[in-house]
Every structure is written in C-alpha cells, then in structure tokens.
C-alpha cells in the first residue's frame with residue numbers, strides 16, 4: 001500500500017533556546033532533521049516524504065538540507081502553521097492521491113528505528129490507527145491548580161506516547177478536517193481520531209525514541225547515537 005510520512009518540522013524550538021530552530025542543530029555530524037528524514041528514506045515501505053517547515057525556513061531547508069544531503073524517496077516541502085496541528089494538516093492537504101497509509105512523525109525525533117517504522121505501518125493496516133508508546137516509569141499524579149494531589153492513576157494503564165502516529169488515510173483526514181472545522185486543538189494527532197470514536201492501538205516502542213526538546217536532550221541524543229553506531 002502506498003505509504004506517506006508527514007514530518008512536522010515547522011516549530012521554533014522555544015524550549016531549546018538556541019539561535020536556530022532545534023531541528024537544524026547537529027547531533028553527531030548531521031542536523032537532527034537529516035537523521036529523522038534518513039530513517040524514513042531508508043525504509044522500502046515509505047513511498048513519499050512530506051516535510052513541513054515554517055514559511056520563513058523553506059529557503060533554508062532547501063539550501064542547507066535538500067541540496068547538501070541526498071535522499072532517494074520523493075520529498076515534498078510544505079509550509080506549516082502556528083500550531084503543530086495546523087502544520088500536520090497542511091501536510092495532509094499535500095499528500096499524493098495514491099496514499100493509503102499515513103505516518104506522522106516529529107522532525108525532532110531522530111532516533112526512530114527501522115523496526116518501529118515497520119511496526120507502525122503494519123499497525124495502521126491492521127487497526128486503522130496506532131501510536132508508538134512506552135510504559136511510564138514514574139508514578140504519575142493528577143494535581144489541582146493549588147498543587148495538591150487529586151488522584152493517582154494505576155501505573156499499569158499509563159503510556160507515554162511518541163510518534164509515528166499512523167493511520168489509514170480516510171481516518172486521519174476526517175479527524176483533522178473535523179478538528180479544524182470545530183476549532184478543536186489536540187496535543188497529538190491520535191486525539192483527533194479518538195474524539196470521533198476510532199479505536200487507537202498502542203504499539204510498544206523504545207525509550208530511545210526521544211523528542212529533542214531541551215538542551216539536556218542534545219547530550220542524551222549524542223549518547224544514543226554513539227550507542228547505535
């Protein structure tokens with residue numbers, strides 16, 4: 001089945017606090033976004049890559065990334081929006097009409113593995129919608145505004161979800177279209193399908209599939225990269 005990955009990379013990286021957007025910072029000898037694109041480029045199951053960059057950074061992306069690194073899979077660049085959800089939706093509006101399976105993967109998650117990409121695609125085919133996630137290691141408490149604990153959910157039922165979040169095309173299209181129409185803003189893509197009643201399968205991933213968010217994550221990222229070399 002024709003499979004497209006949408007890579008949202010239009011964020012500013014405020015929590016990183018660097019001069020340039022975090023996806024262009026290097027881990028090892030390559031920008032984070034290059035590591036991320038390479039993982040999907042190397043998968044034979046991916047037919048199309050859509051990278052969503054901010055309007056202002058499209059030129060930078062073409063000059064500093066596309067003209068310097070060689071990828072084999074067709075890549076399309078699309079302008080993002082102010083919110084991640086808007087960036088993803090802009091990506092969805094530009095998929096190939098042939099796309100049957102859509103993976104959505106953060107540009108800032110460079111340590112996704114080939115096996116996890118394959119499991120995600122398989123999950124979307126079998127279940128319609130799936131997200132990669134890991135069991136939480138800490139106990140999580142729900143607190144009120146005053147900073148007092150209200151309740152403690154059973155740890156066995158808690159998962160920290162990552163990307164890829166993967167879907168049959170019709171499901172994720174409907175989910176994003178309805179969210180946009182109803183001005184619903186979710187923190188991940190699966191939420192938009194959940195609210196329409198679609199079941200979402202959790203696929204167990206790895207703790208190495210971190211999102212590079214703060215400066216500490218660059219140090220952790222260097223260690224993960226060294227381990228995988």
Ligand code: CTP
Nearest residue numbers: 008009010011012013014015082083087107108
């Ligand atoms: N993203 C996007 N469009 C936005 C915001 C985020 O495409 N308007 C992308 C980011 O580039 C990143 C992914 O969504 O690859 C996850 O977002 P996050 O880690 O929050 O990145 P930033 O928004 O850039 O970081 P921050 O929230 O610290 O500013």
Ligand code: MG
Nearest residue numbers: 011012013084
């Ligand atoms: Mg953000």
